[in-house]
Amino acid sequence: MTSTTTTAETTSGRTGRSWWIPRLSQGDRVRAAVITALLLFVLLILPSLLSGYWTNVCTAVAIYSVVALGLGVLMGRTGLVSLGQIAILALGAWVAARLFFATGLPFPLVLILTGLITMVLGTVVGLPALRLSGLYLALITLMLAGAITVALRTTNFPNGGHGFLGHTETDRGAGDIRRPLVAHADTAYFRYTVIVCALLFLLALLHVRAKPGRAWAAIRQSEPAALAAGVNITLYKLWAFALASFMTGVAGALLAADVGQLFTLAFPTQDSITLLAAVLMGGIYSIWGAIVAGALMRLLPALLDNWGLPADLLTILFGVGVLQVLLTAPQGIVYQLPRDLKNLGRLLYGLVRKVVPARERAG
C-alpha cells in the first residue's frame, strides 16, 4: 500500500501530474476512448433520433442506472445486499423536493445537498445491521423499504405546501419542481442528467480503483481475511453504504426535477426487489451492468407497453432471471460474471487491437 503510494507520488512529481489521476494502462485508454465516444453519441446524436416520449424514457434509464450502480457497489463490490434502494431513492426525491420548494438554491447545489443528506440518513439506517452478518442487512433494508412506503403514504411528497412536510392537498401547490435554468426543456434536461450520471459513474469508478475498492474486494471475499489484513471492516462497509446512498440521493433529486410532481405510487416496495433482480441480471460487478439494469428497469417496461404486452410479464421475467443468474454461476455471481465479461472484453479488445494497428500502419 505505502510503496504504491510512494511510487505514484514520485511518478507524479516527475511528470507533473496530480497524484489522484490514475496511471492508465493501454486497455484503460481504449476503454476510456470507447466510453467518451459513447457519451458523445448519447449527448449529441441520440436526442435528435428520439421522440419526446423516448427521450423521457432515456432520462429515466440514466437515473435508474445510477441507482443500479449504487446497489452494484454494495452487492458486487462489497458483498452487501440491500433490499431498500428504491426506498432510499424515494427518500432522496423527498429531500430534493423539500429543498427545491424551501430554498432558491442553484440546481447543482441542491443535487449535492440532497446526496449528502440522503447519505447521512441511509448510513444511519444501515449502521446497526452493518456489524452483523449480511442476512441481517438484507432483512433490515427490506423492512426499511416497507417502512418508508408507509411513511410516504402518510406524509406524501412536498408540493409547495407549508410546514415541515410541505404537502398540501387543496391545490397543486407551488407548481412543478423546478429544473436547472440551463436545461428546462426535456432534451436539454436529458443531456444534463446524462452528464450528472456520468460524473457519478466516474465517482464510483475512482472509488473502486482506489483504496476503498481494494478494501471492499477483501471484505467481499473473506471478512476474517480482510480483518487479518488490517482492513477496518465497519468503516469500509459504512463507506460503501454512504457512497451508494449518496449516489441514490442525487439520482432521487434528478428524478424529482424530471417528473416535476412526485407521487408515492411511483416508489412501491416491490420495486426495490425488482431493482435487485435487474442489477443481478445486468451484472452486479460491472459498470456496464448498471446501465443494462437501468434499461431493464425503465426501458423494457416502456417497450412492453409499446408492444401491448402486460408489464406483469416483466416481473415474472425478473423472477426467472434471478434464479437463472444464481444457478448458472455456481462459484457465485461475484466471481462468474466478471470472468464472462472479461472474456468478452478480451475478445472485443483483441478485435479492436487487430483493427487499430492496421489503421495506424495505413495512416
Added chain:
Amino acid sequence: MPSFEDFKPFIVTGLALGGVYALQGVGIVVLYRATGVLNLAFGAVGAFGALLAWQLINHNGWAQGPAFVVCILFGGVVTLLYGLLFGPPLAARDPLVKAVATLGLALILLGAMSWIWSDKARSMVLPSSNHGFEVSNVLVNYTQVIAFGFAVVITVTTGLFLRFTNLGTAMRALANDREITATLGVPVRRVEAFAWLGSGLLAGAAGLLLSNLVGLDAATLTFLVISSLAATLIARLRSIYVTFIAAIVVGMVNALITPILSISQYRDMTPFVLATVALLVLSGRKNQALTGRAG
C-alpha cells in the same frame, strides 16, 4: 391519550395478527434452521394460495372447505417444488445467495398474481369470521381465536417435534452442520424436503388467515411477511419460542398504536422500528459479525 376502553378491541386484533405473524415466523425459522434458506417468498406463496381459493369459490363454484384445503396444499406443494428444484444446487452457497434466490420465486408469484387477478379489491370471509362471542364488551370472532390458538399449537408442537422425534433431531443436526449430518447417514435431502413441505403448509395456512384478517390483496399479503421477518430477526433466526413472543409483540404494538391518533398512521412501521432496536442491542455482541450462521 385514549382510555383503556379504546384499546380493548385492538388487544384482540393484535393477538390475532401476532398469531399469524408467529405462524409465518415459525415456518421461516424452522426452514432456515434445517436448510439454511431464509424464505423471503413466504408471504407471496400464502397470497397466491389465498387468491387461488378465492378464484375457486367465486368463479368455479367450489365449496369453501375444499378451496381452503387447496390454498394450504398449494403453499406446501409450491414451496416443496422450489426446495426440490433449487435447494440442492444452491445448498453450498452463502445464506445470502439462498435468500436472494427466494426473491426470484417471490417475483414470479407476484407477477403471476397481478397478471391473473389484477389489483382489484376483493374479500374472502372465512365461515368462522361470522360467529363470535363477547369478552367485556369486545366482540371476538372465531377466526381471531383460530389465528392465535393455531399459532400456540403450532409453536408448541413444532418445539416438541424438533426435540423428541427422529426427524426433528435430524433437522436440528442439519442446522448445526450439514456435512457432518450427511456423514452420519442422515438422508439430508429427505429431511430437507420435509422442512420445505412443512413450512410451505404453514405459508398456505397463514396466507388464508391473513386474507381474512387483513384483506385479499397480492402486494399487501406478500409484504406483510416483513412483520414476521422482524420477529424472526429479533429471535436471531434461532428460537421458535422467541419468534412466537416477538411476533405477538409486533402484532400487539402494531394494533395498540391504532387509537393513538398522532402516530396511528405510522403504525405499519412497527416491525422496522422494533427490529432496528433489537439489532442495536444485538450488534453489541461483536462475535456475530464474522459468523453468518452461528449455531
